[in-house]
Amino acid sequence: MKNLKLKAARAGLDLSQDDLAKRVGVSRQTISAIEKGDYNPTINLCIKICKELGKTLDELFWQED
Amino acid sequence: MNAKSAGVLVGIVIGLIVSFFAIKFFNRDGKIRTEYDEMQEIIRGKAYRIAFFTLVIALAILLVLDIMEVALPMTNSVLYFGLIVIGIAVQAGYSILNGAYFGLNNNKAKFWGVMITVTVINLLVSIMAIVSGRMVVDGKLQDPCINLLCAALCGVIAIFSVIPKKADEE
Numbered sequence: 001m002k003n004l005k006l007k008a009a010r011a012g013l014d015l016s017q018d019d020l021a022k023r024v025g026v027s028r029q030t031i032s033a034i035e036k037g038d039y040n041p042t043i044n045l046c047i048k049i050c051k052e053l054g055k056t057l058d059e060l061f062w063q064e065d
Numbered sequence: 066m067n068a069k070s071a072g073v074l075v076g077i078v079i080g081l082i083v084s085f086f087a088i089k090f091f092n093r094d095g096k097i098r099t100e101y102d103e104m105q106e107i108i109r110g111k112a113y114r115i116a117f118f119t120l121v122i123a124l125a126i127l128l129v130l131d132i133m134e135v136a137l138p139m140t141n142s143v144l145y146f147g148l149i150v151i152g153i154a155v156q157a158g159y160s161i162l163n164g165a166y167f168g169l170n171n172n173k174a175k176f177w178g179v180m181i182t183v184t185v186i187n188l189l190v191s192i193m194a195i196v197s198g199r200m201v202v203d204g205k206l207q208d209p210c211i212n213l214l215c216a217a218l219c220g221v222i223a224i225f226s227v228i229p230k231k232a233d234e235e
Contacts, residue, residue, distance in 0.1 A: 029164030
């Protein structure tokens with residue numbers, strides 16, 4: 001399932017995938033895969049992304065039913 | 066050990082030393098170790114697994130051919146190097162297609178330059194061997210074919226690393 005909340009939060013801060021990837025120490029392809037729903041990140045990476053985007057885990061990664 | 070074997074051994078040792086420094090050259094931070102993120106580590110693990118089973122199948126086919134006493138039209142050196150090329154090609158191909166070949170500290174431009182240089186040098190050596198008639202002797206591929214295999218492997222990796230892939234989509 002696509003993570004549109006992550007994509008929206010990133011775009012809201014005017015960050016490219018590459019910018020966010022560099023800030024959290026991963027490749028751009030990994031950020032792309034998370035947004036497309038092709039890869040489920042570890043909790044450590046989720047926390048790093050949340051901190052960079054100023055969001056909580058629920059706001060970015062909780063899937064509504 | 067004859068002169069030819071000694072020459073090959075020296076060549077392998079020099080190749081290993083050059084490769085060691087080439088890795089430092091490829092990395093932006095000058096470190097030997099290439100760093101990968103968590104998704105890349107998983108993909109690379111899968112790539113090694115696929116390459117491993119590919120080699121097992123290739124060796125099983127060779128075993129069957131050997132039992133059936135089928136003589137392959139190549140020297141043992143070419144055969145062994147061919148197997149190495151198959152393993153590397155599968156591992157590298159899968160990693161490249163899934164965005165896990167280049168690490169976080171790799172310099173892609175330098176890597177591409179070195180791969181093209183290695184391809185061209187090996188291709189020239191291969192062409193010289195073909196022209197001088199050393200590539201095929203008595204219907205068997207000879208050791209200069211290793212250069213051709215090396216050129217093909219590096220050339221394919223260099224081309225694959227620059228063409229757009231699904232993993233690169235934004």
